[in-house]
Amino acid sequence: MLPAEADTDFAIARVVAVLDAVCQATDAMTAAIDIAARCNVELAGLFIEDDSLFRMASMPGARHLTLTPTARASFGIDTLETEMRSRANLAVAALGAAAATKGVHWSFRSIRGMPGALLRQAARSGDLLVFPGAAPIGGWPLRLHSPLLRAAGVTASSALIVRRPASFSRPLVVASADPDRVRRALAAARRLRAGDHDAIDVAVPGLARDVAARTLAGLKDFIRVRELRDATSRSVIDLAKSLGSDLIVLTSESLLGEEGDLSDELLSKADHQVLLVRQPGR
Amino acid sequence: MSTAIVPRPATPGVGPLPHAALYRRCDPSGLSFVTTADLESADGTVGQERAVDAIGMGLGLRRKGYNIFAVGSPGTGKKTIIDRLTRERARSEPAPADRAYVNNFVDPDKPRALALPPGRGTILRQDMRTLVDELRTALPAAFESDDYRSRRQAIDNLFKQQQQEAFSKVEERAKERDIGILRTPVGLGLAPLRNGEVMPKEDFEKLSEDEQKRIQDGMNEVHAELELVMQQGPKAEGERRDKLRELNEEVTRFAIGFRLEGLKQRYADLPTVVDYLQTVERDLAENTEPFLMQGEANQEGMTGPSARRRGSHVGHFDRYQVNLIVDHADRPGAPVVEEDHPTLQNLIGRVEYRSEYGSLVTDFTMIKPGALHEANGGYLVLDARRVLLQPFAWEELKRTLRAGEVQIRSVPDLLGMASAMTLQPEAIPLSVKVILTGDHHLYYLLASLDPDFREMFKIAADFNDDLPRDATTERSFAQLLGSIARGESLRPLDRDAVARLIEQGARLAGDAEKMTAQVEVIADLMREADHLAETAGREAIGLSEINQAIELQIRRASRLRERLQEEIHRGTILIDTKGVRVGQVNGLSVLQLAGFMFGRPSRISARIRLGKGEVVDIEREVELGGPIHSKGVMILAGFLGGRFGRERPLALSVSLVFEQSYGGVEGDSASMGELCAILSAMADQPIRQGIAITGSVNQNGDAQAIGGVNEKIEGFFDVCRDAGLDGHQGVIIPASNVKHLMLRADVVKAVEEGRFNVFAVSSVDQAMAVLTGVEAGASDETGHFPNGSINRRIETQLDAMADRVRRFNAREQAEAGHAPR
Secondary structure, three states: OOOOOOHHHHOOOEEEEEEEOOOOOHHHHHHHHHHHHHHOOEEEEEEEEEHHHHHHHHOOOOEEEEOOOOOOOOOOHHHHHHHHHHHHHHHHHHHHHHHHHHOOOEEEEEEEEOHHHHHHHHHHHOOEEEEEOOOOEOOEOOOOOOHHHHHHOOOOOEEEEEOOOOOOOOEEEEOOOOHHHHHHHHHHHHHHHOOOOOOEEEEEEOOOHHHHHHHOHHHOOOEEEEEEOOOOHHHHHHHHHHHOOOEEEEOOHHHOOOOOOHHHHHHHHOOOEEEEOOOOOO | OOOOOOOOOOOOOOOEOOHHHHOOOOOHHHOOOOEHHHOOOOOOOOOOHHHHHHHHHHHHOOOOOEOEEEEOOOOOOHHHHHHHHHHHHHHOOOOOOEEEEEOOOOOOOOOEEEEEOOOHHHHHHHHHHHHHHHHHHHHHHHHOOHHHHHHHHHHHHHHHHHHHHHHHHHHHHHHHOOEEEEEEOOEEEEEEEEOOEEOOHHHHHHOOHHHHHHHHHHHHHHHHHHHHHHHHHHHHHHHHHHHHHHHHHHHHHHHHHHHHHHHHHHOOOOHHHHHHHHHHHHHHHHOOHHHHOHHHHHHHOOOOHHHOEOOEOOOOOHHHOEEEEEOOOOOOOOOEEEEOOOOHHHHHOEEOOEEEOOEEEOOHHHEEOOHHHHHOOOEEEEEHHHHHHOOOHHHHHHHHHHHOEEOOOOHHHHHOOOOOOOOOOOOEEOOOEEEEEEOHHHHHHHHHHOOOHHHHEOEEEEOOOEEEOOHHHHHHHHHHHHHHHHHOOOOOEEHHHHHHHHHHHHHHHOOOOEEEOOHHHHHHHHHHHHHHHHHHOOOOEOHHHHHHHHHHHHHHHOHHHHHHHHHHHOOOOOOOOOOEEEOEEEEEEEEEEOOEEEEEEEEEEEEEEEOOOOEEEHHHHOOOEOHHHHHHHHHHHHHHHHHHOOOOOOOEEEEEEEOOOOOOEOOOOOHHHHHHHHHHHHHOOEEEOOEEEOOEEOOOOEEEOOOOHHHHHHHHHHHHHHHOOOOOOEEEEEHHHHHHOOOOHHHHHHHHOOOOEEEEEOEHHHHHHHHHOOOOOOOOOOOOOOOOOHHHHHHHHHHHHHHHHHHHHHHHHHHHHOOOO
């Protein structure tokens, strides 16, 4: 079956792998390199040194709780600087080695500041930002709100959050009832699926299945319409789990931020991989 | 010394033996068959009744220590008889238990041993395979059920929820205090917030002291709470795992319960198996994951590294295997095992290893049985020499028999050396009858040097080296030859061939009245004769094939003998076969090389001089004479003293030597010859060099039997034949050796034609008469020998020597008395 959408519906000119000193970046880096190689575009590594951490480290009386046996008990500016340098070095080495094996042109930059501002700036230089998922705390399933991922929710570029070795075989598109947005989301999903043209699950929050199907009738040969009772992250995650989806594709900015729920739950705390598809020129 | 040739004497009192006395024929007409194909098979016990009785008793006595040592020369049929008797007995006995090793789930390094009735080991092994196969389907199905998933999800969610709630509460309280929790590269940090972002240091310092203190206190409180939550994490995780384990066990027990219950009922009569099945059930309940890892694990067959766990190197599904080391499923009776390579490990079993990432690892499936395992409940036949040659095998065999159980141990274990990784399989109770085979030498060595030996091997089955030769045994022997021919698919033997082999059996026994029990030597002849018969296109082995086979055997082995004969013929080795010599006689010795015996003539010479009656054995002086030879020479001194030293001192010394002998001389079979040489020297009476002599002698001058008489006669005959037989040549042997004569046909023929002679003597006097043609002479009532006799001449000689000594001593004393002071 031929896709309903064209490649140009979701063109990628430059992939940015967003890294920091906290998240587990290996899977995200690998996914970013694979996508860059498949689209034959440049890959930029962006290592963000979160200024909040430096503020905290310099704060008199700031408290720190170490989670690893090798960590030093005191946590000051010097320690943080050392850690940042060390992790940035590891990141650039890993990125360089992985990119070389795929023959991807790459660059790397380490920049300090508040993540939100830095990512808004980065969004101007790349049309797909790839983020690592937040690392579990202390090895057990607790998740803390990640400034990096929170910022990902408000960037102008499309963003992909990778939480495990990249697999995008069964995406679930959560979209508003706008066929153009759905078509773009389908194009993005197929980009990641690397040529798999099977029908893709699509859900329109708040719309009954038959209504959604009628709305997206032009795409009926290329999608499987699913029912999603509301736009809460819980509903999306439950539906994704029930369908066995490994990627949640979100299309509508209206789903993000305004509810305050999706951005937190899906980006920071969900186990699924998430792709936020922005409309061009946003 | 005279060298004149004397005519053949009319030997006083001793004439040459008739040719009929030199070889006892077996009359084929006395054998009532055409070929051995007409004969029934023999049981191979002919002439070995004592050994057979001993084995029978040993096999029947099922008491500790009543193991059997079958002692006898090689080729006497020990193995054949033992094999037949043990198999006959084993057939009437029940098959023993199957033996298996299974995993010890509590301590995998100590595998458990199971005993099952014969045949049920295979069934248990198959039952366990079936169980695992079924569980590989049933367990994933159980764990993929909606019910299980939802219950597991509920546990996970409850745990996550509890943890997240606790953490969220801390986050909430932190937020209320305007404190942010941040993830740092190595942990969690707390910092005051302003407008949702971390407050810059400068702003914080602008705050009032009270405000700063309030924030600091808040951070301390949040820190304490956070620490508490983090500390509870591992405990909560442990609880979650416990709950999951309980759930998994519950589901597993449900899935496996009825299957294992069925197995337990099936083996209800075997408590150890039921106990094992219970441990399997417990282990399955605790270790379900591998059954659920279908894709990857199935591809590896669940034996790869990923399937190895809990310090055990056995693959997960392999851990439920039954390693059936002894299977008696199809055995009609007790086992009879012959281990022809009795190394330590071939006896007691071994634990094998496989290489895994550069390390050697093992598990209970790699336990291999030894001969003791396989023979347990039956009989184990071993060659004693081979056992003794293998390091540790003998000691471990004894230890095992003493302990009454087989414990697999490696050489490093026995040496007390630590090994990196090994198993200690449970010992298996042992009830086995061990039958060792070996020769007499080995048996007596063990009996005298190993204090455990007699305790462990109480039954000695002593095999005869030879059989009495009479009509009954000759017939049994013929039956035995027929059995060998049938057993080895050889052509049958005709009567003449059998008769010839009986004669050859007597020759090999070295006794005309016996036959060798070393049947293997005869069997070799049959095999070679069969080959000749095949070449000649004969349907049966006949006399000519047997004769040819014997000749070929001798020819193959006789290179050295021919070389010696050649050197004698060429005059390199000095042996006179004509003429006479004083103080010189041809003695005869036997050489045995690689089982081939042949006679070798040796010149013995004696010289006398004034002295004090001693006999100097030059061989002994240069340490070439063995103790028996030396004893023989000392006996000569006793004889001389007893016969000639009563009336006068023996004022002479005698030196005695084996000429051209450069090796050791042992045995006393030359002592009669040596005495003759001495007497010849003392009497100055020449000895006929055409007569050789063999035999030992006692202090009274009586001739005594010696060994190898046939070979010795033939050895001298060959020398004489090469030099030319003149009718005067011959060999003197002790009369007690006549019954041993089984001479070669050419020797017998020469005797029959008067070209060669064999004299049998009872005393050295008779021997001297034959050698010199002069009567030795018997002493009269006055103690004097008749004039002209050898003994008279010796007396005269001794008197003269004594007189010379007396005069010499008187002159010396006179000279000493007039010597200036």
